[in-house]
Amino acid sequence: MGCWVCYIGSMAVGRGGFGRQNTPAHRHEFATVRLATLRVLAQRFSMIFLVLAAIALMLFEAIQPRPIEAVRTRVVDAFTPMLDAFSRPAATVAQLIEAGHDLWNTYLDNRRLEQDNARLLQWKQAALRLEAENNSLKSLLQYKPGPGPSYVSARVVATSGGPFLRAVTVTAGRRHGIRKGQAAMAGPGMVGRVVEVGEWSSRVLLLTDINTRIPVTIQRTRHRGILAGDSTDEARLLYLLPEAGVAVGDQLVTSGDGGLFPPGLAVGTVTEVGDHGVKVRPVVPLDRLEHMLLVNFGLPGGLTFEDGALP
Amino acid sequence: MTMTLWQRIDQTGRNLAPGAVTMMLVLVNLVPLYAPQYDKVVPTLPLSAVFYWAIHRPDLLPPSAAFVVGLLFDLLSGAPAGLTALTLVLVHWTVGTQRSFFLARPFHLMWWGFALLALATGLFQWLISSLLKLALLPLAPILVQALFTMALFPPLALLYIRVHKAFLTPPA
Numbered sequence: 290m291g292c293w294v295c296y297i298g299s300m301a302v303g304r305g306g307f308g309r310q311n312t313p314a315h316r317h318e319f320a321t322v323r324l325a326t327l328r329v330l331a332q333r334f335s336m337i338f339l340v341l342a343a344i345a346l347m348l349f350e351a352i353q354p355r356p357i358e359a360v361r362t363r364v365v366d367a368f369t370p371m372l373d374a375f376s377r378p379a380a381t382v383a384q385l386i387e388a389g390h391d392l393w394n395t396y397l398d399n400r401r402l403e404q405d406n407a408r409l410l411q412w413k414q415a416a417l418r419l420e421a422e423n424n425s426l427k428s429l430l431q432y433k434p435g436p437g438p439s440y441v442s443a444r445v446v447a448t449s450g451g452p453f454l455r456a457v458t459v460t461a462g463r464r465h466g467i468r469k470g471q472a473a474m475a476g477p478g479m480v481g482r483v484v485e486v487g488e489w490s491s492r493v494l495l496l497t498d499i500n501t502r503i504p505v506t507i508q509r510t511r512h513r514g515i516l517a518g519d520s521t522d523e524a525r526l527l528y529l530l531p532e533a534g535v536a537v538g539d540q541l542v543t544s545g546d547g548g549l550f551p552p553g554l555a556v557g558t559v560t561e562v563g564d565h566g567v568k569v570r571p572v573v574p575l576d577r578l579e580h581m582l583l584v585n586f587g588l589p590g591g592l593t594f595e596d597g598a599l600p
Numbered sequence: 601m602t603m604t605l606w607q608r609i610d611q612t613g614r615n616l617a618p619g620a621v622t623m624m625l626v627l628v629n630l631v632p633l634y635a636p637q638y639d640k641v642v643p644t645l646p647l648s649a650v651f652y653w654a655i656h657r658p659d660l661l662p663p664s665a666a667f668v669v670g671l672l673f674d675l676l677s678g679a680p681a682g683l684t685a686l687t688l689v690l691v692h693w694t695v696g697t698q699r700s701f702f703l704a705r706p707f708h709l710m711w712w713g714f715a716l717l718a719l720a721t722g723l724f725q726w727l728i729s730s731l732l733k734l735a736l737l738p739l740a741p742i743l744v745q746a747l748f749t750m751a752l753f754p755p756l757a758l759l760y761i762r763v764h765k766a767f768l769t770p771p772a
Contacts, residue, residue, distance in 0.1 A: 335662075346671075448638075452639075485678075521738060576640075579634050
């Protein structure tokens with residue numbers, strides 16, 4: 290007569306039977322054998338359990354993103370100091386390479402900048418004249434300016450680590466006055482918007498992410514459309530009227546619709562108009578962002594929009 | 601065999617090495633290189649770690665550890681929570697069934713096996729991501745990413761072998 294525990298144990302462990310089955314020693318071994326059997330069974334089940342748990346998590350997040358997002362911001366907060374430390378050497382190397390590159394191009398850059406400078410000085414004169422004119426007109430109208438925007442600069446410490454996500458983690462959070470929905474800018478234009486905010490860190494969704502939708506205006510024709518990312522290098526311009534007359538080279542700026550962003554932030558340039566829709570290249574190259582400015586324009590729209598049912 | 605307290609602490613520390621290395625790779629994976637086009641080819645570093653330890657020391661990096669590592673990666677990177685966790689657990693399971701094959705084979709066969717697995721993983725993640733977003737995502741980046749992951753296997757394997765030898769081989 291074999292012992293059933295030993296039998297299942299041998300099946301699960303796959304080592305053949307246990308010897309000395311009806312001896313007193315067997316009875317002593319009974320507890321250990323049962324434990325081993327249970328362990329093997331638990332291993333088999335734990336695999337199924339882990340797979341189901343992962344699938345359940347994904348479905349849960351797709352239906353109810355809030356709780357996962359809360360956990361996520363906590364975890365990102367906790368790891369931000371480490372990510373920050375890890376990203377410093379990479380930043381140093383990048384700066385060295387860039388310095389070498391700059392040195393190499395000094396002569397050409399200098400000539401280009403001299404030309405730019407001459408042109409910009411003319412623009413400066415025009416701007417000063419317009420500013421003076423604007424001020425005098427404002428004083429005629431008794432115009433009260435709203436509160437100006439406030440800027441927080443932040444360092445990029447983590448990328449998304451995958452091709453389908455275009456988002457970065459930056460070192461500024463609730464404590465620095467960052468709120469969900471704020472615009473993120475770098476250099477000449479907009480790069481994205483804040484989608485998750487922790488205490489010391491936040492995540493910025495870039496313009497090219499598939500979840501990005503930004504109301505924009507074509508600067509030349511004043512027609513409106515929606516800029517949408519599609520996980521490639523370029524974003525697409527959607528919902529354009531047929532008479533919009535968009536052309537390659539047109540500049541796009543935020544339209545201010547929806548109250549998320551103020552109108553007039555530079556967003557991108559049209560690079561292709563064709564059967565596959567209108568393609569837009571962001572003003573700022575999004576693949577080597579090192580610092581960005583998170584901008585609070587003091588607009589009321591962003592948070593209410595974010596807290597609504599829209600994803 | 602009985603061990604003193606210090607020996608036990610020492611052994612526990614050594615046993616944590618596979619998990620620690622894998623965890624470290626998650627963080628390194630997220631480091632922005634500030635290099636043009638890098639965001640499109642980021643390799644999946646923890647994949648090879650799970651592959652190696654699932655072959656050589658599955659007791660020290662069990663499926664549950666692969667799950668935790670994957671979940672951490674998801675939470676930090678902003679990927680759908682559970683996607684990488686599911687991938688790594690499945691990789692662990694697949695490798696576990698082929699363990700005896702890989703254990704006795706030369707390095708280039710291991711590399712070949714890993715290449716197939718990296719490609720399968722990429723396609724799997726592409727499929728799940730497309731399902732979750734209800735959109736057909738571009739396939740090309742996945743292939744580039746898989747190629748990059750395969751290419752980085754030898755140097756990473758060297759790291760694992762060194763860690764394996766340094767911490768987990770009993771002194772003769």
